[in-house]
Amino acid sequence: MRTFSSVWRVIILVGIIALFTSADGCNGNEMNVGYYYIEVPGYENGDYYKMLQSSNREEQYNALACLSFEYRDQKVLKYDSLKGTGPYDTALLIYRKAMELTKSADSWVSSAAFRLLGSMELDDKDSGYYQCLLSNRNPSLNVQLEQFVQIVNNSEWEWNPLQLHAKMDFYRNHPSWLLQKAARQLLITGDSATMQNVMNEYRTAKDEIDKRLLLQALLLHKNTTVFDFLANEWQTTKDERIKAMIQQSLPTASNQQQVINWYAQHTQELFKQLPSFITDGFAGSADSPVFSKLIVLALEKGWKPSSLLVKSDEPRFNGTPKLYYYLLESKYNRNIHPDSIAEQQPANSKRVEQALLKNDNWNQEWQIFEQQHKTHLLPAALITAHRQLTDQYIQQTRILMRQYGIDSVYYKELIRSVSDQSKWMYKEPVRDH
Incomplete structure (x- = not known):
């Protein structure tokens, strides 16, 4: 017969195991999304869109992961000229559904949705995705790490400083060590006030990793004041690696x-x-x-x-x-x-x-x-004349192929190789005469 204390030990142990194996646990204990997926032979984007409608979360996740791979090379929504076409309409439906799934309670589904939206490379930050990235407060480490990747990858966007700082504060207060450090890398904007705060934090930082991440932000935004700060740090630091990082970066100051x-x-x-x-x-x-x-x-x-x-x-x-x-x-x-x-x-x-x-x-x-x-060196006139002869040869070869009704892979490859070989000449240094 088990004692009362032994029963409680079993209950606590089961609870701990459940916490560490749950796909939707908190902080670093949830299972990491590897973005593995099962590609269905013959399936197209429209078929995966139908899979997104499933109530089965694993099916939703699988569709999102597959589509993320597909849209790495299909930037359909970036081109207004494609509006009204089948691929554009399908991509728009997928985009809207993915936006909806970013709010999923399943961390794998939500993070895969953010990954898909990132692979679609939306140029319009007013589309809703921009706001979604900055305002999302899902505590899941999977979800937030994917959002972090998307924010950093789109560092050329003119992020709203207030929203970006709010996201940084959320990361700083998150129990995850990864997100606490990631907050340092969200210092994308380089306004004077922000950089002054970073310099102050750098001076007082005790943690080596924090110090290096703060230094990275300073190296990215070298205004006049930051340059003077870095030059002084280069002069006084005893850390040779920090000294080398600063010195390599100084020439690119504003x-x-x-x-x-x-x-x-x-x-x-x-x-x-x-x-x-x-x-x-x-x-x-x-x-x-x-x-x-x-x-x-x-x-x-x-x-x-x-x-x-x-x-x-x-x-x-x-x-x-x-x-x-x-x-x-x-x-x-x-x-x-x-x-x-x-x-x-x-x-x-x-x-x-x-x-x-x-x-x-x-x-x-x-x-x-x-x-x-x-x-x-090759004379510029020679390159020009050679380019003209090459173009004439390719044109005449194509005329002959049409005249004799030839659709040969061999001759197409011949034309391509002749064109490529002539371009190698153009890469050589040239002289006027």
Whole structure:
């Protein structure tokens, strides 16, 4: 005969097991959604929509998971031109049902519904999905983690700061460790007041993970005040990894003159980061010239291009100055897109070349390098003529195929390969003559 206390022990043990195995338990104890699903052979989106109407929650979940996969590549609702078509109407029905199922009491169904809505990539934040993400307070960890993913993935949206901060507060007060830390990563907006609060929190943070997550938010929103804060942290911190994170991020601050002024005072750090500056300097747009300006600053500070050499499988470039290699490619590789050849040398490239030409030490060295390697470049006129001949060949081949009634996979593949091969030529650096 069991004693009273032993009976209670059994009851408590059963309760604990139920809590840990329940699909809709609370906090970290609920079963994680793996988004596994059973794909039904021959089923189309309309069939899965019918499955969403089932009262069986596992069927609802399965349909949502299948549709999430399907709509990764079918962004039907993004195009007004498709309105009134079968695929658009079906997608709209699915979207409306998924919105309804975000409120499901089953955490797997609700989280799968949010996942589906995210995969449909709705551009219109006024559609209701935007509000649904921020206002949902379902305590389920599954549901909230999926919402967190959707918010972060749509960080380019102009989120309502008040609603976003309310969501962050909800995460901070949630018993889940994951959501408490996720709140730090919802610092998407970078207004001055928010960043001041983040800096204050960073100063007093005791937990290492909190500190790094707060630092991540600061690195994403480097206004003038944040830049000064980070520069001071770089100077004083003893954590080498934090120091490296800050230093790698400084060049992308909003105030570019502030960046240049800082590196002018930290010449050794400037020289240390030049390999990445050279790579980024010629790839950057004219609207973001900071990397090319930092290269110019390094030259003015006495940096020698011959101190950083290229390691290449091409013998003619191996062991040559990396700066000259990238400058040559940037100056003459004007054909960024296969269908056009740019007329002007990129501004970032021109800025660096002008700095070299003004310097007595590097002027002649650069010009000798340029003349030696220009002979290997393809003339722009050759590329244009070759493109025209290729187009004529493809057109004539298609005429012949129609004339003889040929619908051959072999000849279609031939046309495709000829077109692709000609485009490889266009990716080569080019010269004017």
